[in-house]
Amino acid sequence: MQWLNKRYQFLFRSTKGLILVAIAFAALGSAFFGLLSGPMADYGIKDVVVRALNINLEPAEREGRLVILYHSLAMIAIAVEVYMITDLLKMKDNHRLPINTTVTVGYLMVMFGGLPFAYWGHNWVLHGIYIAGLSLIFFAGCLLLVALWPWRDEYRLKDKDYAQTKKGYDMERIAFFMVSLTTLISAIFGAVPGSFYGNGFETFLAENVVRDPHKTALDLSIIGHLHIMLALIAIMCALIIGRWMDFKGMWQKLAMPLYIVGAFVLSLGTWLVVQFEEIAHFIIYGGSTVAMLGALFLVIDSWKKIIRSGLDEKGIRKGNFFQGVAALLRDPVRFGPTWQMVFMNFTVSGVGIFTAVKLDEIFRKWQFMDERSILTGHWHILATLTATILLLYYADLAGLKGKARKWFGWAVIIFSDVAFAAVTVYEMKRLFITEGEQQPLVNRAVLAGDIGVIVLLLALAALMVWRLTDLFKKKGRWQEETTHRLAKKEEVQ
Amino acid sequence: MKKSIITMSLFLLFALTACQPVDFQAAPPVFDTGMDSEQWVEIPAGEFLQGQFKKETTIDHAYEIMVTPVTNAQYAAYLNEALAADYIQVNGNQVEGYYPGDAFAGGRHEEEIKAGSYIHIPLDDPFLRLSYDGNSFTVKPGWENHPMTMVSWFGAKSYCEFNGWRLPTELEWEKAARGTDGRAYPWGEEIARNNANFYFSRDPFENMATFGSRTTPVGFYNGKTYNHYTTLDSASPYGVYDMAGNVWQWTANVYDAQHYRYMRGGSKDMYENNLRVWSMNNATPTFTSPGTGFRCVRDVE
Numbered sequence: 142m143q144w145l146n147k148r149y150q151f152l153f154r155s156t157k158g159l160i161l162v163a164i165a166f167a168a169l170g171s172a173f174f175g176l177l178s179g180p181m182a183d184y185g186i187k188d189v190v191v192r193a194l195n196i197n198l199e200p201a202e203r204e205g206r207l208v209i210l211y212h213s214l215a216m217i218a219i220a221v222e223v224y225m226i227t228d229l230l231k232m233k234d235n236h237r238l239p240i241n242t243t244v245t246v247g248y249l250m251v252m253f254g255g256l257p258f259a260y261w262g263h264n265w266v267l268h269g270i271y272i273a274g275l276s277l278i279f280f281a282g283c284l285l286l287v288a289l290w291p292w293r294d295e296y297r298l299k300d301k302d303y304a305q306t307k308k309g310y311d312m313e314r315i316a317f318f319m320v321s322l323t324t325l326i327s328a329i330f331g332a333v334p335g336s337f338y339g340n341g342f343e344t345f346l347a348e349n350v351v352r353d354p355h356k357t358a359l360d361l362s363i364i365g366h367l368h369i370m371l372a373l374i375a376i377m378c379a380l381i382i383g384r385w386m387d388f389k390g391m392w393q394k395l396a397m398p399l400y401i402v403g404a405f406v407l408s409l410g411t412w413l414v415v416q417f418e419e420i421a422h423f424i425i426y427g428g429s430t431v432a433m434l435g436a437l438f439l440v441i442d443s444w445k446k447i448i449r450s451g452l453d454e455k456g457i458r459k460g461n462f463f464q465g466v467a468a469l470l471r472d473p474v475r476f477g478p479t480w481q482m483v484f485m486n487f488t489v490s491g492v493g494i495f496t497a498v499k500l501d502e503i504f505r506k507w508q509f510m511d512e513r514s515i516l517t518g519h520w521h522i523l524a525t526l527t528a529t530i531l532l533l534y535y536a537d538l539a540g541l542k543g544k545a546r547k548w549f550g551w552a553v554i555i556f557s558d559v560a561f562a563a564v565t566v567y568e569m570k571r572l573f574i575t576e577g578e579q580q581p582l583v584n585r586a587v588l589a590g591d592i593g594v595i596v597l598l599l600a601l602a603a604l605m606v607w608r609l610t611d612l613f614k615k616k617g618r619w620q621e622e623t624t625h626r627l628a629k630k631e632e633v634q
Numbered sequence: 635m636k637k638s639i640i641t642m643s644l645f646l647l648f649a650l651t652a653c654q655p656v657d658f659q660a661a662p663p664v665f666d667t668g669m670d671s672e673q674w675v676e677i678p679a680g681e682f683l684q685g686q687f688k689k690e691t692t693i694d695h696a697y698e699i700m701v702t703p704v705t706n707a708q709y710a711a712y713l714n715e716a717l718a719a720d721y722i723q724v725n726g727n728q729v730e731g732y733y734p735g736d737a738f739a740g741g742r743h744e745e746e747i748k749a750g751s752y753i754h755i756p757l758d759d760p761f762l763r764l765s766y767d768g769n770s771f772t773v774k775p776g777w778e779n780h781p782m783t784m785v786s787w788f789g790a791k792s793y794c795e796f797n798g799w800r801l802p803t804e805l806e807w808e809k810a811a812r813g814t815d816g817r818a819y820p821w822g823e824e825i826a827r828n829n830a831n832f833y834f835s836r837d838p839f840e841n842m843a844t845f846g847s848r849t850t851p852v853g854f855y856n857g858k859t860y861n862h863y864t865t866l867d868s869a870s871p872y873g874v875y876d877m878a879g880n881v882w883q884w885t886a887n888v889y890d891a892q893h894y895r896y897m898r899g900g901s902k903d904m905y906e907n908n909l910r911v912w913s914m915n916n917a918t919p920t921f922t923s924p925g926t927g928f929r930c931v932r933d934v935e
Contacts, residue, residue, distance in 0.1 A: 182905070183834040183842075200818035200825075200910050201686050343687050352916060354741045354891045419742075505743055508917040508926075509894075510904070576903070577761035577924045580846030581656050 148612055150623055156228040157538055157622040159241060160221055161608055164535055166252060167217045167528070168601050174210055174256075175598075180591050196260050205344045208335075209259040209271065215370065215524070216248040216278055221531055222377050223285060226317060228627040229384045231296055236288035243281035250274025275332070282325045289318045302389040304397035312397035313388075316380055319401045323408035324373045330412060331366035334359035348516035352509055358415050365411035365421075371520060372411075372429065375485075375527045376404050379436045382443075382478045385534055385627075392442035396435040403432025422497070433490060440479045447475055473550025474541065477533040480554060481526055488561045489523045492569065503572075511571045518568030522561050529557045532601065538627065539608060540618055552600040560593025656844045659760065662776045663838050665860045669853030671708060671779065673701040675810075675873050676934060682809045683816030686912045691805065699802060699810045700929040702781075702852035702875050703883060704793060706763045709782035710771040712793050713755075713764070717771075721796055724766070725751070727758040731792045733919075741891025745918070753920050754789030761924040779851040781881045781927035787895040787919035790884040790928035799930040801886035804914075806931055807898045811878070812911045813871030820870035820877040825909065829868045830855055830879030831902045832909055838863050840902070847902040849924075852876055878909040881927035893918060901925035 152158040175181060176190045177198075191198060198206075223244045227237045254270025297309035304312035337359055338344050347364045350356060356364070380400060383393070407428030413421040451468025452460045460468065469476055496504055496515055504512050536549055566573075567586040574582050611617040676698050684691035713729065716722045722731040735749035757766050762784040763777035785793075794800050802810070811820050819825050827835045831850040834840075838860060840847040853875040854860075857867030870877050882897035889896075894916040900909035903925045907913070917926075 200823065200907070201688075203907055203910075204686075352743075352892070352894060354744070354889075501743055501745075506918060506921075508897075508915055508921055508923065510908070510915050575761075577759075578656075578658055580842065580844065583846070584843065 147623075148619065151612075151619045153245065155623045155625065156224050156241075156627055157625055158619070159224045159245060160535055160538065162245075163217050163221045163224070163248065164532070164601075165605055165609075166248075167214060167221075168598070168605055170210075170214055170217070170252065170256075172598060172602075175594075180587065197262050198260075202259075204346050204349075206259040207346065208344050209255040212275065213248075213252045213255050215374070216251045216275070218374060218524075218528060218531065219278060220244045220248045221535075222374065222381060223281065225381045225531075225534075225627060226285065226321075226377075227288070229381065230289065230314060230317060230628075232288050236284065240281050240284045240288060243277050243284065247274045247277030247281055250277065279325065279328055279332075282321060282328070285321050286318065286325065289314060289321060291315045291318050300389075302393075304394040312401070313380070313384070313393070316397050316400040316404070317377075320373055320377045320380065320404045323404050324370070324377070327366060327369040327373060327408055327411065330362045330415070331370070334362045334366075348513050348520075351512070351516065352505075356418075361415045361418060365414040367520070368414075368425070369408055369411035371523050371527075372407060372432075373404065375523065376400060376407075376432055376436075378527050378530050379439060379482065382482075382530060382534060383439050385537075386439070386443040386446065386475075386479075388439055388442055390442065392438040396438035396442075399431050399435035399438070403428050403430075403435055407432055426494075426497070429490070433486075436482050440482055443479045444469055444476075447472070472546070473554055474533050474536050474546055477550055477554045478530040481530050481533075481557075484558055484561065485523070485526055488565045489519060489526065492565060493519060507571050515568045518564045522564055525557070526561060529553055529597070536604060539604065540622075541604070545607075549600050549604060552596055556593040556596035556600070558593075560590045560597065563587070563589035563593060658845050660845060662780070662848060663861070664776050665838075665851060665854070667779065667851050667853050667856060667858065669702055669779075669851075669856060669875065671700075671702050671705045671852055674698040674932070675701050677806070677810050677872055680814070682812070682814045684805065684808055684912075686910070688816040693805055693809055696934040697802075697806055697931050698934060699806070699872075699874060699931045701873065703881060703927045703929045704782045704790075705779050705852055706773045706782050707778040709785070709793060710764050710773050712796060713771040716792070716796050722754060722792060723751070724757070728756050729754040729789070731788060733788050733791075736888055736893065739891040744891055745893045747893050747919065752788040753786050753922070754792055755785050756922055759784055759922070780849045781852055781876070783849060783881055783924050783927050784922045785884075785927065786922050787884050787917075789922075791886070793928070794930035797930070799932040801884055801928060802931040804885045804887050804896055804898065807877075807883065807885050808911055810872055810874050810931075811870050811899070815871070817871075818910050819868075820874070820911065821866070821868045825878070825906045826866060828855070828863070828865050830876075830900075830906075830909055832879045832900060832906050833903055834905075835879070835902075849902055849927075850880055852880075854880075878911065879904070881925055882915050882923075884926065884928040895919045897926060 152162050177187045177196075181187050190196065224241060227240050250270050251274035254267045254274055258264065258267035258271055291310055291314040296311055296314055298305045298311050299309070306312065335344070347367045350360055350364075353360075383396070388396070405428070407425060410421050410424030410428050413424060448460075448465050448468045451471050452458070452464065455468070457464055492515070504515065533550065533553060536546070541549055563586045567583065567590065570579055570582055570586070612619055676696055679694055679696045681690055681692050683689070713722070717724065722729055730751045731754050733747070733750065733752050736747040738744065738746040755762060755764070763774050763780060764771050765774055791801050817823055819829070821829060831837050831839070831847070831854070833847055834842060835847075837850055837854075839850050855865045855868040856875065858865055868878070869875050877899055879900050880902055881899070882901045883899045885896050885898055887896060895918075897915040897917070898913070900913055
């Protein structure tokens with residue numbers, strides 16, 4: 142009993158344990174439900190799994206199933222971010238504990254209520270559990286807002302290296318608060334239409350209605366919700382990585398107002414889609430550009446830091462270009478998160494902007510199915526890329542060292558980027574190839590994408606197995622980590 | 635670190651370059667499906683369950699629909715007749731015909747379709763299964779009983795109207811495909827690989843390692859066995875074939891504030907979820923593709 146209790150304390154009471162459990166669930170969920178689509182469907186694995194596990198794939202409910210699956214995985218990502226925030230930022234323990242508990246119970250209810258409901262038949266108790274789970278996560282978000290409230294005297298900064306208002310209020314904390322607030326409001330834009338469309342039974346995927354000229358306010362609300370939630374999760378991720386990298390100085394002072402304004406304007410744009418679709422897009426472009434500029438400053442600052450520490454390690458005072466690059470690349474786990482933010486510009490932001498600018502000239506000349514494949518690829522890449530950033534941060538938290546750290550870091554960076562690049566080529570294929578001659582290109586893109594995803598999942602599995610075996614050791618890493626904190630800044634209690 | 639990067643890069647390079655040149659014009663296997671592509675079937679007036687969420691909808695008239703999509707042979711015969719009658723024209727590398735234009739509502743992203751001459755088929759596209767020698771059209775060997783593809787909405791509409799018929803509306807198409815019981819596929823609620831021609835359905839006409847998925851003869855999925863490949867009889871409740879997979883099918887509707895024309899049925903290049911009877915695709919009316927064809931309807935006297 143003592144054995145179990147100690148592991149429970151680590152897995153469900155410590156930050157690192159909570160993150161480990163959440164990532165393990167995400168890994169299991171992705172691996173299992175990945176069996177039902179893509180190459181696994183092509184090669185017949187899906188048919189075997191569906192028969193063996195008596196999965197009920199009612200054709201008319203496919204969109205509803207996917208919405209529940211996406212929400213289940215997204216809630217895990219949100220939970221991981223919440224754990225990181227509650228530990229990285231100064232917060233009262235009587236705030237931290239209920240937030241983490243609520244969000245944990247919430248995502249577990251979403252997973253264990255929603256997925257059986259969606260894939261194994263319609264027991265309405267399970268649907269109730271799913272909805273209650275989503276509500277709990279929303280409630281945890283409200284608690285987080287209270288805990289983050291930046292205008293308390295005890296959260297004022299003394300260190301002038303960090304962005305702050307004239308009165309000393311922490312701009313980074315305001316940014317965390319703003320992103321949390323806009324996330325909660327944006328969640329409502331999904332919840333209201335979700336309830337209206339019969340608890341998900343008359344639901345649709347946003348990419349299926351983009352060409353419909355007569356969208357209702359609720360349709361537009363869902364489209365806005367989808368856009369903004371992923372974007373805000375990504376902005377929150379950038380804030381978390383900034384805190385990990387101890388982002389400070391001039392670049393941080395420039396970046397924080399940009400994050401705050403960017404998150405607000407971007408959110409406002411997607412909310413306005415409901416009533417003012419025409420102008421909303423310009424507001425969205427403005428907001429996202431501002432937020433991306435903030436992320437660029439984080440990249441500049443963190444790379445300068447990584448290079449400096451690398452050169453210091455080798456005793457080089459002023460290195461040349463090649464020494465600088467070697468220093469930057471020496472630790473893929475630290476370099477990876479910000480590199481992925483840069484890579485995001487090629488596979489997500491760049492593609493998105495190009496598509497928007499050339500929409501009528503190029504993409505609306507294509508058949509709808511070709512345009513839809515861009516939209517689907519776009520969301521998948523943004524979501525997965527954000528997940529790889531969080532995963533690299535977790536690899537650092539988990540204490541991965543030496544060669545294992547290098548192999549893991551490079552495997553995640555190289556193979557996820559190969560997969561993202563392959564998906565980008567796949568989704569934009571009509572730019573380079575006609576429908577009749579596409580198969581060789583499709584085969585290469587799918588092969589590269591599959592290799593990328595498989596290696597990424599293997600790297601993740603290796604990390605999970607390592608941590609699982611550690612749990613069976615009497616004095617494993619888990620024991621130390623039970624009391625570990627993520628925070629490095631002196632302001633944290 | 636260098637070692638790990640080099641090993642991973644070499645592995646990727648090897649995997650991505652291990653491919654061979656592809657013959658996209660490889661001749662198809664030839665099978666007699668026993669289907670008569672001149673057949674029509676009557677769809678009675680009345681209620682049916684429409685769309686993904688099964689809304690009760692009424693079609694107030696009976697109509698007849700072609701049992702299979704228009705074939706290359708049928709379309710080639712039409713082209714020769716219509717060309718002789720000056721109903722259509724060959725202009726450069728395309729066959730064209732007159733269209734009186736649509737009302738323009740200035741909708742978002744709407745393009746105006748003015749009165750004028752528009753493409754019916756492109757003559758220079760290698761995936762057109764017809765040949766033109768300057769005088770007449772013939773079908774490339776082996777493709778006679780395959781659905782006519784590389785045809786624009788204008789070309790499909792023109793074929794139907796030349797014969798005194800018309801394209802089906804989306805509602806007419808859907809009722810013919812699913813009957814009145816709200817089923818998801820023409821034959822029922824589940825799809826198997828030998829129900830229809832879809833992406834990775836492993837029919838005798840596809841080779842996913844090389845040229846990919848290709849059309850199957852119309853009415854191919856009728857329960858017959860072809861060289862050890864056994865199909866399931868996949869007719870709709872009214873006995874209509876190829877209402878899921880093989881080729882997307884143009885429908886007649888011209889909607890307010892948009893220039894897109896809608897297609898139904900999914901195609902050889904789509905995963906099976908796009909073969910559900912309510913799935914839609916759309917494109918500009920000049921769009922042509924190796925995965926898009928059509929069939930006609932006619933009113934019952």
